[in-house]
Amino acid sequence: MRDLPPDDIALAGEYVLGTLPLSERQAVTRRIASDADFAREVARWEAHLDPLAEEVMPVSPPRRVWAEIEARALGVPERAPSGLWRWLAGASAISAAFLGAILWLGEPLMPAQGRMWVSDMVSEDGAVRLAALYNEKTGEMRVSMGGAAPAPERDFELWLIAGDAAPVSLGVMPRRGQAAMPIPADLRQVIANATLAITEEPRGGAPAGVATGPLVAKAELRRI
Amino acid sequence: MxxxxxxxxxxxxxxxxxxxxxxxxxxxxxxxxxxxxxxxxxxxxxxxxxxxxxxxxxxxxxxxxxxxxxxxxxxxxxxxxxxxxxxxxxxxKTGGVEAEVLEALPSLEPTPEAEAIRASDGRRIEDCMGKLEGVRAEAVRRAYVEGESYLELAERFEVPLNTMRSWLRRSLISLRECLGDA
CATH class of the missing domain: 1.10.1740.10 (RNA polymerase sigma factor, region 2, helix turn helix motif)
Known part of the structure; x- marks a missing residue:
């Protein structure tokens, strides 16, 4: 990270205040997309100035507004989520380098992006595919289910296996689609190079916190 | 939280x-x-x-x-x-005129005001706004809450457009020093 010159700090502040004329505002918008330090400064201003909005009283919008939002946002087919996620959902054997490329091309520039770890779990018959992406900075793991769902009375459960320690449950997987799982602070230390595994458990997960079902798939977390 | x-x-x-x-x-x-x-x-x-x-x-x-x-x-x-x-x-409100006048950016030298603010330990925006001169804090607030442009602010405070921008940019630098990096 470099220190921004005062002119840039002021420019970021002007952008957040909203005083810039349109052409300059658009130029700043482009810069935010390409200059991470500047984007971070804009984010700081946004956070610092937000309390000024406290004086603005809420006003109930008329009902028709929500109806319109529903029609526009929910009525249309879903936007494919960012390319990465759609891709992860179908991922089976991806080269780390390729996945890395997709990550950087497909994801918006995020000032808080930390180191990322990925695990692609595929069952032996290839029917169940699960991808997990862990962001070291946020401590959040995002998982994406692809392929076959578990039997109706069963759930897939995700486990973290670090070294010789007993597997620790990270939670029950969604039956399909994506989920975000925050990783508890005490596990973040061991997550690098750990192995993720999924087992098939009774609905709601292993009753005693110990895996009971068959192992479906496992894979190491790899840094990308 | x-x-x-x-x-x-x-x-x-x-x-x-x-x-x-x-x-x-x-x-x-x-x-x-x-x-x-x-x-x-x-x-x-x-x-x-x-x-x-x-x-x-x-x-x-x-x-x-x-x-x-x-x-x-x-x-x-x-x-x-x-x-x-x-x-x-x-x-x-496309101010073609505004954009042209504002093109020449006044550069920013540290001001005594900024120094004074840095010395304080106020961290919240209210504290820091309180340390700005009254009209300058009001200009920041009007821009943020009411969405006033430089042109509108210049008219309201009866100063030339570029003076208004210099003011505001200096106020922002002072604020930023007061707010810190958090």
Whole structure:
């Protein structure tokens, strides 16, 4: 990270205040997309100035507004989520380098992006595919289910296996689609190079916190 | 973090996962605040309704871009709304003249005021605003809350356009030094 010159700090502040004329505002918008330090400064201003909005009283919008939002946002087919996620959902054997490329091309520039770890779990018959992406900075793991769902009375459960320690449950997987799982602070230390595994458990997960079902798939977390 | 911001955070996270019920609850919880912000900035009910729709469509599309440690969920939502309304405002009030006059950027030297503020330990925006000269704090507030442009501010405070911009930029530098890097 470099220190921004005062002119840039002021420019970021002007952008957040909203005083810039349109052409300059658009130029700043482009810069935010390409200059991470500047984007971070804009984010700081946004956070610092937000309390000024406290004086603005809420006003109930008329009902028709929500109806319109529903029609526009929910009525249309879903936007494919960012390319990465759609891709992860179908991922089976991806080269780390390729996945890395997709990550950087497909994801918006995020000032808080930390180191990322990925695990692609595929069952032996290839029917169940699960991808997990862990962001070291946020401590959040995002998982994406692809392929076959578990039997109706069963759930897939995700486990973290670090070294010789007993597997620790990270939670029950969604039956399909994506989920975000925050990783508890005490596990973040061991997550690098750990192995993720999924087992098939009774609905709601292993009753005693110990895996009971068959192992479906496992894979190491790899840094990308 | 307040209970309310935790709730909004959870709703936002579920919205990112395409949970329609969570999206609807997010609208119920924070839609009125965002409508208030849009009304205040745009000063036009029909346009504010329109903007609020755009805001929530955008939130639905981009909820996965919310990064918890950068902003509170409420601040992120407020920012989406403000950005959208200010884009509309500036597109509406295209001051061709304003853009030209403002092109020559006054450069920024440290001011005694900035030094004084750095020495204080005030960290919150209210404290830091309180350390600005009254009219300068008022200019910052009017820009942020009412969405006033440099042209409008210059008229209100009866100073030339570029003087207004110098003022405001200096105020921002002073504020920023007072607020710190957090």
């Amino acid at each position: 307040t209970a309310q911001s935790t709730d909004l955070g959870a709703l936002l996270a579920r919205t990112a996962l395409r949970d329609r019920a969570a999206f609807s609850a997010l609208y119920s919880a924070h839609g009125a605040k965002l409508f208030g912000i849009c009304l205040r900035l745009l000063q036009d009910r029909a346009e504010a309704e329109d903007a609020l729709q755009d805001v929530f469509v955008k939130v639905w599309m981009n909820a996965d871009r919310y990064v918890p440690e950068v902003a509170s969920p409420a601040a992120w939502l407020n920012t989406v709304a403000r950005n959208l309304c200010i884009d509309r405002l500036r597109a509406r």
